[in-house]
Amino acid sequence: xxxxxxxxxxxxxxxxxxxxxxxxxxxxxxxxxxxxxxxxxxxxxxxxxxxxxxxxxxxxxxxxxxxxxxxxxxxxxxxxxxxxxxxxxxxxxxxxxxxxxxxxxxxxxxxxxxxxxxxxxxxxxxxxxxxxxxxxxxxxxxxxxxxxxxxxx
Numbered sequence: 001x002x003x004x005x006x007x008x009x010x011x012x013x014x015x016x017x018x019x020x021x022x023x024x025x026x027x028x029x030x031x032x033x034x035x036x037x038x039x040x041x042x043x044x045x046x047x048x049x050x051x052x053x054x055x056x057x058x059x060x061x062x063x064x065x066x067x068x069x070x071x072x073x074x075x076x077x078x079x080x081x082x083x084x085x086x087x088x089x090x091x092x093x094x095x096x097x098x099x100x101x102x103x104x105x106x107x108x109x110x111x112x113x114x115x116x117x118x119x120x121x122x123x124x125x126x127x128x129x130x131x132x133x134x135x136x137x138x139x140x141x142x143x144x145x146x147x148x149x150x151x152x153x
Contacts, residue, residue, distance in 0.1 A: 006095035007077065011070040013061040015052070020045060030121040038119050103128065 009030050017026040018040065025040045048061075057063055062071040084093050099120070106116050117128040 006099050007073065007080070011062060011073065011076060014059055015057055015061050016059075017061070018045070018048060027121065034121060036118065036121045 009027050012028055013025070014028070017028065019026065019037075020040075023040045023042070023045065024037045027036050027038060030036055058067060060067065060070055062076070063069065064071045064075070080095060084091070103116050103120060106119070107113065113125065113128055117125050120128060122128045
């Protein structure tokens with residue numbers, strides 16, 4: 001799993017990376033080997049709190065059999081496959097697909113592409129723009145600046 005991929009980033013998460021009050025999550029050494037912060041939804045925060053209460057991880061959020069080592073890549077890939085099957089999603093759905101959907105949904109919701117770039121940890125805006133396509137329905141709903149011009153007399 002290459003550094004900066006969604007699964008490798010999840011494997012390295014630490015309990016201290018969760019900032020409940022600020023509703024952010026610190027991603028350590030993600031894309032470009034840089035740290036970044038991403039938003040933490042209240043729904044995910046609730047799930048993480050339930051998980052923590054059940055398993056009480058000390059340092060790593062998702063420790064492996066050795067609590068000082070991250071969960072094995074294969075274990076996380078198996079968990080993703082199981083979740084994909086339970087959700088009845090195509091076998092082609094990967095962690096990268098989910099990352100792509102995350103970016104696309106943000107763009108369609110009107111989030112600035114620069115913000116999306118920061119959330120994904122891309123060094124270049126071109127990388128972000130490459131897989132944050134806009135749905136045709138979003139294009140049709142976007143008002144043209146020409147519509148803002150005053151009516152002709």
